[in-house]
Amino acid sequence: MRETQMGREIAQQPQAVRDTLDALIPLRDRIAATYAGRRQVLFVARGSSDNAAIYGRYLLETHSGVLAGLVSPSVATHYGAKLDLSDALVVSVSQSGQTEEIVQTQQWAKDCGAATIAVANVPDSPLLAAADLGLLTQAGPELAVPATKTYVSQTVAMAVLGTALSGDPSAYDDELATIPDEIQRLLAERAGVPEAVAALRDSAYAVVSGRGLLMGTALETALKLEETCLRPVRGYSYADLRHGPISVVTGGMSAVLVSAADGPMSTPMIELAQDLDARGATTVGIGGNAQFADAVDVAVAGPRLTEALSPIASIVPAQLIVESLALSLGLDPDNPRGLAKVTATDPD
Structure with a gap:
């Protein structure tokens, strides 16, 4: 297969993680x-x-004991709601730091009394400049449209944020230091990636599922499959998939399941894999433990990390699958149809 910019940027992630840890810790x-x-x-x-x-x-919420949630930017930019955020720290996350909707929402949060932290990958971006504290990730320029090294660097920032607000900020430092080498191993071995590409190439429809700390990884995997490979894909939490949509899973469909090797969600993900297999779906598992690998049709190796930090590296095998699948379908993973690097949303 030909070399792509996306592939080159995937390969730069060990250094991006190392540099971002050095800058943010x-x-x-x-x-x-x-x-x-x-x-x-x-x-x-x-x-x-x-x-x-x-x-x-x-x-x-699970490791720092801090209540957290997601803000809908339209509450600020379209509804102009007046909320009391004096008890909140608002963290704005943007690859470019210049998506106007996010910049406006950060200013709205400030006007509502919040403290603000911005996470971005571009120095001197308006989001970083306007925040009380800016966290500049160190991925370097990202030229391919699909976010790879910038996304992984953002997850590093999330880990630094989480540990900073915990009772023991340095508790995960030894494990954090191993992540660049873990990513390098995944890149070199590519275990299960060709088999996963073969399974997904012939599937008309796919679902992606994860739960808990790996939920974001599952949604990012679904997003990358849909926007880069132009296939209909739905990302679900384990619980949402169980509450109805699983009834439409039949033969001819693929299910990509993302799991950590440990933690309270590992056993439910094994049970989900077994259920989907019984319904006729082709199951592709990323990460997990040996029992999880045995329960899926195609096992893709994940990182040797605890559940708390697994999301930083678990996306890497998915990125490799997406790039290879796009190429096998005759698509350009560097410039997916209809996408732009900076998110544009409706004007006010």
């Missing part, structure tokens, strides 16, 4: 100081950035 005290006196964290984002924010939300 020293800012933990400032993150904590910005949050001081607040009771909740609210995230503002769109697209891939929103999927990174979902990881941040779960990490804060």
Whole structure:
């Protein structure tokens, strides 16, 4: 297969993670100081950035004891709602730092009394400039339209944020330091990637599911499959899939399941794989443990990381699948049809 810009940027992720950790870990005290006196964290984002924010939300609530949620930007930009956010830290996440809707929503949050932190990959972007504290990720310029290294760098920022607001900020530092090498291993081995591409290439429809800390990874996988490979794909949480949509799963469909190797969601994901298999779907599993690998039709190796940090690297095998699948379908993964690098939404 030909070399792509997307592939080159996927390969740059070990260094992007290393550089982002080096840049952001020293800012933990400032993150904590910005949050001081607040009771909740609210995230503002769109697209891939929103999927990174979902990881941040779960990490804060499950490991830092901090109430977190997602803000709908239209509440600010279209409805102009007047809310009391004096107890909130609002974290705006944007690859470019210049998506106008996100910039406006951050200013709205400030006007409503919130403290603000911005996460972006472009120095001197308006989002970073206007925030109380800017977290500049270190992915470097990203030329392919699909977000890869910028997304992974955003998840690193979420991990730094989560640990900064925990009772023991350095508790995960040793494991964080292993992530670049884990990503490098996944890139070199590509275990299960060709088989996953073959399974998805012949499928007319696919669903992607995960739960808990891996929910954002599942939604990002679905987004990348849909926008880059131009296939109808739905991303569901495990619970949402169980509450009805699973009834339409039949033979000829594919299901991509994303799981961590440990944690309270590992067993339910195994049970979901078995259920989908019984309904005739072709199941592709990313990550998980040995029992999960045995339960799916195609097992794709994931990172050797605990559930708390697994989302930083679990997306990498999915990225490899998406790039290879797009090429096998005769598509250009660098410039998917109808997409632009900076998100544009409806004007006010």
